[in-house]
Amino acid sequence: MKNFVDVDTVRVPDNRCKIEETLNLSNFVLNEANKNHKPFHTLVLSTTDGNYVNSRVMVMRQFNSDERTIYFHTDFRSPKIHDIEFNKNASVIGYCSDLKTQIKLHGTIEVNYDNEITKNAWDNMSEFSRKSYTNEGVPSDTINYLDKKHYRNDGYNNFAVMIFTYTSLEFLFFLKHSGHIRARHTWDSDNILKSSWLFP
Numbered sequence: 001m002k003n004f005v006d007v008d009t010v011r012v013p014d015n016r017c018k019i020e021e022t023l024n025l026s027n028f029v030l031n032e033a034n035k036n037h038k039p040f041h042t043l044v045l046s047t048t049d050g051n052y053v054n055s056r057v058m059v060m061r062q063f064n065s066d067e068r069t070i071y072f073h074t075d076f077r078s079p080k081i082h083d084i085e086f087n088k089n090a091s092v093i094g095y096c097s098d099l100k101t102q103i104k105l106h107g108t109i110e111v112n113y114d115n116e117i118t119k120n121a122w123d124n125m126s127e128f129s130r131k132s133y134t135n136e137g138v139p140s141d142t143i144n145y146l147d148k149k150h151y152r153n154d155g156y157n158n159f160a161v162m163i164f165t166y167t168s169l170e171f172l173f174f175l176k177h178s179g180h181i182r183a184r185h186t187w188d189s190d191n192i193l194k195s196s197w198l199f200p
């Protein structure tokens, strides 16, 4: 453990660390975020409509480092779904100011609608969370009033689970005095991992 320096409770790499430690730390913080609402619980998901890149904050609902998946919940009617229908490639990025760590992921998104995955997620969702899907207005459509009473009962019809599977994970750690640490981990179609240090 001597290659690590402490930042509060999480141990982060210093500039003598081994490259696999950057992946282990990334998996650790993403896993913690998933379990305990810690940093990286909210991530920025970027998709494209072919003209613009569209980014938005999303809550991580599940993380699995073995499958390299992150689950997100969303409204099936939202523009991001149209983006994904157009192009399933997506990028996810998160930053923790306490850890001075950025994690950037590239991969693809599969949209689940009215299947076992959405039923299971819906059954485990609180009434409060379900309410976000009961709005009769389509997300991102313009409105000229702020009336929050426009709810319907069939929120499940608007509910989708997006499964993001990444093939690239980039770790960037800010070291004030000795330079940044940047590493990229990629997996090929046979799940073979290749890791490289990058100029920060």
Ligand SMILES: Cc1cc2nc3c(=O)[nH]c(=O)nc-3n(C[C@H](O)[C@H](O)[C@H](O)COP(=O)(O)O)c2cc1C
Pocket (backbone or CB within 6 Å): 042, 054, 055, 056, 057, 058, 059, 060, 072, 073, 074, 075, 078, 079, 080, 081, 139, 140
């Ligand atoms: C803290 C925070 C968490 C959010 N979590 C989600 C989420 O889990 N799912 C979601 O669809 N939108 C979430 N949003 C709203 C999105 O950022 C975005 O505004 C919305 O999904 C519409 O995106 P779109 O028009 O690009 O499809 C969240 C916003 C904030 C500020």
